[in-house]
Amino acid sequence: MKKKSIMEIITSNRFLQILLSILLGFLVGALFLVIMGVSVGDAYGKLISSVSSVKGFSYVVVYATAYIMTGLSVAFSFKTGVFNIGAEGQFIMGSMGAAVVGILLKDLPKPVLIPLCFLAAMLAGALWGSLVGLLKTRWGINEVLAMIMSNWIAFYLSNFIAGIPAIHHEGNAEATRTISENARTLFGADFRSKLNLAPTANWGIFVALAVMIVVWYIIEKTTLGYELKAVGANRNAAEYGGIGVNKSILTALAISGALAGLGGALQVMGMGGRISIFTGQEGFGFAGIVVALIGCSNPFGVLAAGLFYGALIYGGSKLTLVGAPTQLTSVIIGTVVFFIAISVIFERFGGGLRSRKNIAGRKEAEAKIASEKAGPDGNKEGPHGSENGKEDETT
């Protein structure tokens, strides 16, 4: 009886599911390490130590900024019933928009140029998002396909723009010129060295935090958020209630695109200062999907998930120092996503068994599923038995 109640808590608590999925991700990662004969302690120790110093953490924050932005973009689209798999392209368009402004208007003063770059990036991202929205609402073209294709168009368009003489780097580098110093968002050099921060530490994270609060506010507190969520949750009822469904989808995609675009601006203005000719997609948009998923599409969750993702990426790059492969973090992330996805499926399946009149029955069905699900998990949790025990006592 007691065991069932724990499972019930887990199935009803999304937060616990996510934590459990992350734990499982690390366990599966450990399994691979054991198979490869690398010490689990060494590898995970390195992962933790590399991100827990002030400098390491500042790197994590720098990495996370872009992930948080694309995560917010995807989370926003999830809330409104569209799946923005096009954040990748919007991100590229945004960073190129910011770079072009930062290169061509290089003599403008900082307080003018930086907002201008942001604006250009958001417009470019919004344009990219709403183009797909237009295809969907006008001609009913599936947004997922249109977005995947628009990602590639953005990719080649970015490479094309980077090759234009006014934009292209003057030397041999296969990249754009470096943007104006007045368009950079880096912390001052003194400040950085005093606090011993990463050389690329920049203001971007504060922009991301502000945007996070704005997104939360829009979703939870405004009539626009109500509209968008209504369309996302039940298009028919929203239409019946007098909400313009097509307008709503367009708005959602434009905002979502603007968020990803702004993420691109923060990346180029904070980190690189220029955009290389791509040889492959950089994956910020796709990382955003993962971040939104881990963050439960909640803006604050996205912040935490973005930092987590950033920490894995940065920490992962240090793993070679202890002889563990960098790809370990991909295994961990993949496993985490896998388990989160499974828990969503189990929830859906539980919903299918539910008789609408019988909520209590649904609970039982869920508990049944949960105990089935818990079976194999329980075994794997062997090494972390103590932590499990603690959970038992508190529940």
Place this chain on the structure above:
Amino acid sequence: MAKEHVDMNTPVIEMRNIVKKFGDFTANDGINLTVHKGEIHAILGENGAGKSTLMNQLYGLFKPTSGDILVNGEKIEMNNPRDAIAAGIGMVHQHFMLIQPFTVTENIVLGTEPMKGVTVDMETARKNVKELSERYGLAIDPDAKIEDISVGMQQRVEILKALYRGADILILDEPTSSLTPQEILELIDIMHSLTKDGKSIILITHKLKEIKESADFCTIIRLGKYIDTVDVDSVTESDLASMMVGRQVTFKVDKPEKEPGDVVLDVKDLHALDYRGVEILKGLSLNVRRGQIVGIAGIDGNGQTELVEILTGLKKGTSGEATVNGVNIFNKTPHFGFEHGVSSIPADRQKHGLILSFSVEDNLILQNYKREPYANHHRLNRPAIFSHATESIEKYDIRPQGCEKRPAGTLSGGNQQKVIIAREVFNDKDLLIAVNPTRGLDVGAIEYVHKYLVEQRNKGKAILLVSFELDEIMSLSDVIDVIFDGKIVSRIPGKDADENELGLLMAGGKKA
């Protein structure tokens, strides 16, 4: 009702003192049920009384907390529906479980296909299905695809599916909730032909009339408790109703005489195509006046759905005119109609009426979320939304109390409908379009909905009532418009209406 088919000496199902608890909640509290061979046994109870829970135990979906289940005199333990099927129990769920692009035969044999080597022997399957359907008078085309046949036909497929698996005891869960009156009569015939052949049927329902028309015995459950088992012939509908609800229920709607006022809704020569592009409205005209309930009586598929969709702005017509208080609302948006006096209780409350994942308070402002006091300058005013919800919950007795922040999907059907009624009545529009407003509701909730509709009429609202429940149309309407083949073919005063005459008109017959 003849009981010659019932073999009172052969109980096929005995459920003894069944208790089922979910945590602290007792869904079934000592329920007894005995079903004999050849019997139609109705189980009557309000929504949430525990009928489905009881049947889910009989079908192996839940295990009872305590109590015994005997099938053909033998105590058995069922762990899953497979065990139930093996014991000869079949269940037809309220929501059909059929594969739409498959044929009737394919659906019926699914999982127990006759094989020829490694391939399915479709010829034999087809023959078996045909034989079975002829044996019980369930005429059906074995090669038709599910997506092409009516709901009534789909139900036959579900029944055949159960019979094909050798079921001797059939559980029918709310079988008539989506059927037209004609289909209901056909279903009752089918049930009788099954019992004639020695099958037993358990009928879960809250429709008293159908129990009277078809069942031999009836077991009443209220709030999870066993109330009584009665011989249906020896009780009246109102006896059954009061046993179910636990108090006296009035079926009569108190409706004072009222002289109708000005025309509110005026529809002229409306034409429209259905989703296949076939003309479904063929010059429909009608009007509704202030303080008047106009009932639309008709068999499903004669254009009622399209009429309502056009009036609520969800569908565009090809030609015609529709005005509310003189303002043209034809081929405008739902919002435009709403702004000019149209409110509605939609036919499908879960598809159009509510956003199930939204809280009750958010559902209550669906059309008004942009308006003062719920919003100012694009910002939602949460305290105002909450107190509006608290008032509505109080006034309309929406249960459970304090459900302002609960997702609407967690409420029972009756309470979901109350949320919609609270919203639409609050909107205070001149025209209220109510489509099957009591579908799937129990007697208590029906009484409640009817009371509100009449109250709105007395306040001088114009009400257009579209319902497949002829009783509802007859007891509420001041005027009945009969719809047939996309036109109003006849208009008769509500108090003169006669069920047989209406039935004839609905089927396209001429007025006597």
